[in-house]
Amino acid sequence: MPPTIQVTDLRKAYGELVAVDGVSFEVQTGEFFGILGPNGAGKTTTLEMMEGLRQPDAGQVTLFGEKPWPRNPKLLPRIGVQLQASAFFERLTAREQIRTFASLYGVSAKKADEWLDRVGLSDMAGKRNEDLSGGQQQRLSIACALAHEPDLVFLDEPTSGLDPQARRNLWDVLRDINSQGRTVVLTTHYLDEAESLCDRVAIMDHGRILESGPPAALVRDLDAPTRISVETGTMALDAARGLVEGVEVEDDGVSLTFATRTPAPVLSALAERDALRGLSVRGATLEDVFLHLTGREYRA
């Protein structure tokens, strides 16, 4: 069986500007795949070429072994798309929106209403989309993309502009979709979102994929030191330096921080001296991976 998505050496330029510059990857059935990168990295352009909304300058995309460009009516019922800018009919209520979209796929009004319930919008069914909050609109937009139960779902920055609570609620919805066996492709500029949701991420910058793999593996492969901090004053700086051989120690006046690739001896030495006040242990994150790959701080 071919992979659900196969992308080979995809390229797209807008005039002089090369937005996507030779991107290749595969996504397997049932996978939650993320494309992570700062604004302007080329995520949306890549996604739109996969969806069949844009013609690639070069390279190939196949979904379920079929080409999405030009508009391929055979594929359309199998994919669900949430566009970066929510697309709603004017002056329709939430219920009317989703029923309209559902009926384009031959899905009954009853099923459509169930989806409204699943994204927690039953109470808002009678409201026009202009009167919904940003988070509610995003959820409606996702429900509209899913009402026909597609096998493959594309989501373009579904949580951008939402408050933290709304983001977390939406994450639950997305996990739920994926756990039903659907393949999900998501773009995001939030590191934590990619880390928390995706089975695999591709880190993208300036139109190229710099690295891809499961978030945990990317972080592990980075071989970055673990940072152990306690409150400043728990221990004198000199004593701290002598604690374990070969450990970097810093004191910024708030925290005393040990950076080491073997955290166990440091932790046990601190425990022996009963010097664990305000303890925190922080491993590397995707942020460190990005820093390592590009040589610059991650800025969404």
Next chain:
Amino acid sequence: MTGLLSLSAAMARGFFRDRTALFFTILFPLMFLIIFGALLNSPGSSKTEVVQIGSIAALDNLPADAKQQLSDVLEVVRVDDRAAALQQVRDGDVAAALEQQGDRVIVHFSAADQVKAATVHGIMQALVQQGNLAAAGVTKPALTLTSQQVEDESLKAIQYMTPGLLGWAIASGATFGAALTLVSWRQKKILRRLRLSPVPLVSVIGARVSVSVMIALVQSAVFVGVALLPMFGLQLSDQWYAFIPLMIVGTLAFLSIGLLAGAAAKTSEAASAIANLIVLPMAFLSGAFFPLDNAPKWLQQISDLLPLKHLVSSMQDVMVRGEGFTATLPAIGILAGFSIVVSGIAALLFKWDDA
């Protein structure tokens, strides 16, 4: 098919919930009808008013049916104050003052309105003549004159205006509807979203066509309904309903213009500007607002090239001039051909999104 229906429903709901669109498509043209209808149809303007001073045998002794006939053309008010009556004539408030002195009937008139004065003069002459004949014992005149009105080319204002303004309303409703939906659906990314659904492009266009035809039906019903009110007094011909097929192809023709404008324009503002530039001048040049019978020949020739001209004059033919369905066939053919050509061009220029 379900796609077509649900898109039509979505579009129709969007339209009927849009107060601005409702106003400009239905109320605004109706306002024109009401204003012009009230201005041009004020009753009594065709009667000639005269005052009668004291009694005049020739008038007072008329048999009832003759009095009735007379009152169709002359409105006679009886007064006793001679000086005031003459002053009314001088002021132009009435066409003439009549009085009898002995066996003389005198018509006092002002030279200001000679046509009316002549009318009164003629009528009085006839009455006096009749009185003379009766006095001479002639009860059966050798000659009688009967006159009969011929339905002439120039129609009463409301008869002319209803099809004209309705044609204009349908044209602008269809043009703006198509242009604005296309642009705003493209700007709001709805077209993009629809492109990702299995619904074919013909269903998207088909939905717009059915909604526009529905709107045109509503416009027609409202227009004709209002014009038929006694205060406006529209009189429909027997085969008035033959305007329905005409109205549908007319809608298609203007939809195709709107689709073209919508395909060419990037913003809603540009789309309405283009639609306005096309529809408004065309309405004047097509005789939708006033007849072009007296317009210069070259202007009439231009007018023959405009789809609205064919829509309006053919609608007048069946709605008020008493022609039948077959009389509309040439116009239907012209409008259908126009629609096919223009929507073909629009299809070539069509874009799902502006990215």
